[in-house]
Amino acid sequence: MDDRRRPEGHDGPELLGADPDRPARARATFALSPDAVRAMLTAPSLPATLDALGIAGADADELRALIPVAVDDSQVLTAVTARANALRAEAGLDAPLAHSPEADAADDAAQRAIAPGEGLVTILAHLVSTDTVRAWHAARGIPAGISWASLADLGQQIAVHRAVHGRLGLGTRQWTSLVWTGQVLRLGRLQHQLRIAHGDGADAHWGLSVHIPATGPLAPEDVDASLTMARDVLCERFADLGAGRPAELPAFGTEFHCRSWLLSPALAEILGPEANLARFAAHWRLEETYDASDDVVFFVFARPRGTAPTDLDTDTRLRRAIRERLLAGGGWTGGSGHLVLGAVPGEASRAQTATAPESM
Structure with missing residues (x-):
């Protein structure tokens, strides 16, 4: 049977595993309410949270402008709360992935009431759901700086989405959900x-x-x-x-x-x-x-997968060479x-x- 312990001094995530010094996972002991999510997203500490998660520039500016609208829309707030609780439910070696295409589609449908695009619900959910993964990292002896640097990949993924699609969003939600397991x-x-x-x-x-x-x-x-x-x-x-x-x-x-x-x-x-x-x-x-072939279109050219080779830029030696290979049918x-x-x-x-x- 798993040994189950809560960190001393607060009602944080409980740590589970046969070895109390090396917990296999952490599990949230309570669910966030919509009111709690609203309070976290509108707290004075929000700029520091954005910075810690690597979200900067136009992405941070647009999020700060959208958050008041999002928390005032009951459907969006409910969706953010549900996604946040899924992301923070468990972290660890065998933590389930809090992601599904069906959930993504439902979240994006809710988002369209306040903004075009995709991924806003998940981005906001990530902002308020770092407690479980950070608790597991800490219990494993991972320094806080490494933990935050790992979670800051969220900002990198948001920046890549803007480079590829020209707008705020998150298209790699399965990946960021994996990052939130702490693995x-x-x-x-x-x-x-x-x-x-x-x-x-x-x-x-x-x-x-x-x-x-x-x-x-x-x-x-x-x-x-x-x-x-x-x-x-x-x-x-x-x-x-x-x-x-x-x-x-x-x-x-x-x-x-x-x-x-x-x-x-x-x-x-x-x-x-x-x-x-x-x-x-x-x-x-x-x-x-x-x-x-689709990977280089996305990672090298910052264009959506499936973009025709004729539409790719040729401003570097690598891009020119890859485009020529794609045009020649060699992939x-x-x-x-x-x-x-x-x-x-x-x-x-x-x-x-x-x-x-x-x-x-």
Whole structure:
């Protein structure tokens, strides 16, 4: 039976798990009411919350203007409250994802009473639902700065939506719901997701998936520092995830997986092998490839997936080369890759350094 504890001194989320020092998850002990959500969204601390969640510029300005309208519309406020309570219901290793296409459609229908677009209900719900995920991070020993930096991906996703669609919104609600489970941590330049990497059920073993936020250059030294930071932090804070791991597998926290349009041999051909993007691709041992044509349209050109190649910009060497490949019908090939770092200092290493394939 799970050990269930509330943090001392307040009625915060209760912590659940067989090991009281390493709770598997946190669960909210009460539901927010519409009145509570209204009070939180109109509190003097709202600007600080927007800043902490990475929401700035035109996005922050429009949200501040829309919030009074949203909290005065009973249908929108009810939708925000329901989504907020779903997002904060649980966080942790096996927390369910608080997302469904049906809920998105219903929320967007409610939004249209006050503003065009999509995702406003979820954005507002995220603003008032950080308590459970932050409590779980804290119980796991994750510093508050890392917790907030991880949740600040919300602002990044909102900014990407504006770049692609030209308006305030959130089109990656499944992803931000995953971030709110606490399973995705921003450690330096990269995001690292706790995930099952081997087996399933009782034979499941944990690994890390790497995600690359669109927040600037991918300098090799920053990539290396992030991978090392992930190994050091997660091996310490989630040491229990390595329990019972077969000897033939790399130690937990040293094994990374990545699936991205960036894992493409074509980057070295286009930009040269010393370019940051090509060097990032060369970090990984390529295991399989996939058609990433829609991904490059979204991530490289900041256009909706499915945009015709003739409508894509050609203002950089990379964009010109990708557009030519798409026009020629060759598409863009992304990949899934794997790498293993050396084990934590003092621990016998069961890992071997992965090498890049010759095609990289």
